[in-house]
Amino acid sequence: MSTTTKPIMIQEIMHLLPHRFPFLLIDRVLDWAPNEYLVAVKNVTFNEPFFQGHFPVRPVMPGVLITEAMAQATGVLAFSSQGVVPNPNSLYMLVGLDEVTFRRVVEPGDQLIIRVELKRLIRGMGIFQCEAHVDGELAAKALIKCVAKEVSE
Numbered sequence: 839m840s841t842t843t844k845p846i847m848i849q850e851i852m853h854l855l856p857h858r859f860p861f862l863l864i865d866r867v868l869d870w871a872p873n874e875y876l877v878a879v880k881n882v883t884f885n886e887p888f889f890q891g892h893f894p895v896r897p898v899m900p901g902v903l904i905t906e907a908m909a910q911a912t913g914v915l916a917f918s919s920q921g922v923v924p925n926p927n928s929l930y931m932l933v934g935l936d937e938v939t940f941r942r943v944v945e946p947g948d949q950l951i952i953r954v955e956l957k958r959l960i961r962g963m964g965i966f967q968c969e970a971h972v973d974g975e976l977a978a979k980a981l982i983k984c985v986a987k988e989v990s991e
Contacts, residue, residue: 854913864910864911889946904950905978907950908952930986933985935982937980939980942972950971
């Protein structure tokens, strides 16, 4: 049985992830349980820089950025579950994508609801089942693999 915790606001997300505008793609965590699942929100707005070129006639959020938003949500789950702020000399890196599918266009004004579930940990690598929905409709899903790595400058 999971223990639901309090929402995670943008300030705390910024402590957990190194990403910043325009590449921070998680606005808020609505619900999560340590080492189990996390539900996050990405508010998709017309002023996102990628909409200028993707596509000017009909702005569409690139699938690679939807996937990145799901990967960032796995990082928030991983670090929140540990209860620590990540070491500044480590990066939480995407190391694998499997079973990626896109089912719905994501446009300005949409609210992307991202759900990630930790499936297993293998030698420090987290494997997560991820889905992104808009208005209850599946927009994308993927099996995402991530790992924290020590890096030097």
